[in-house]
Amino acid sequence: MHPRYFDRQALTACWREALLAQAVVADAGRGYSKHPQLRRFQLMSSPEAAIGDYLSAIADEADRRGYRFTRAKILARGAESLTVNSAQLAYEWQHLLAKLHQRSPDVWERWQSITVPEPHPIFAVVEGPIADWEKISPV
Template sequence: MRLWSLHPLHLDRAGLVAGWREALLAQAVLAGRTKGYQHHPQLIRFRAASDPLAAIGSYLTELHREAERRGYRFDESKVLAADRESGQLTVTEGQLAYEWAHLGEKLARRSPGDAERWHRSTPTTHPLFTLIPGVIESWERT
């Protein structure tokens, strides 16, 4: 499961589709609708939110917006809850840099056109996240 801290506009088609699917799985875990993945480290930061279900819902909503912008059809009715007032989550500069490099490696392998775009870009966060100083997050598997 990869729940990117990066803004979805940086993802290629495969990354956006996989991100949607994996965030829906995360939502199912947080809603108690599945027994699998309950201890997945990517969920730690969502569980720390004042309303974890609203936080993952806000995360999904932004993925949906990006999908619509590209002309894809993601089913927004699958989002159980979304509330930007549930609070921003934080992400460290080190985590964002790690994810940016990780995305660059993926794009180089599977999507050369998107890799070119990646080289000309600078990383921005998903709107749910506020960037703070720090190293790679302790929950990240490197």
């Protein structure tokens, strides 16, 4: 989903995790190269650019909030857009809302009435189920 919905903890965690994903994609034998969530990037014609575009939107949100994420860490940009299934987006939204409710009630209050969140800027939403790689946990 769009990083505007993240609290500070989610925004910084997303940045760190996406930087790790970028390192794994750039060096396929490294770390968690078989991590299921990396598939969405690895299937792109330019996985490095896809993760770079993902990171750029996170950095844009950090800038908007007055944080300074080091854009020089982004290795590439300019990928085609990715798709996300509608049910996947809905699942991730409920997961985020549950975390916000516990961790950042003020942020939860701001967003809890939204039923269909805007996706991350590099994703186009298509009708479909939760991704087969998702490990579904109760929310």
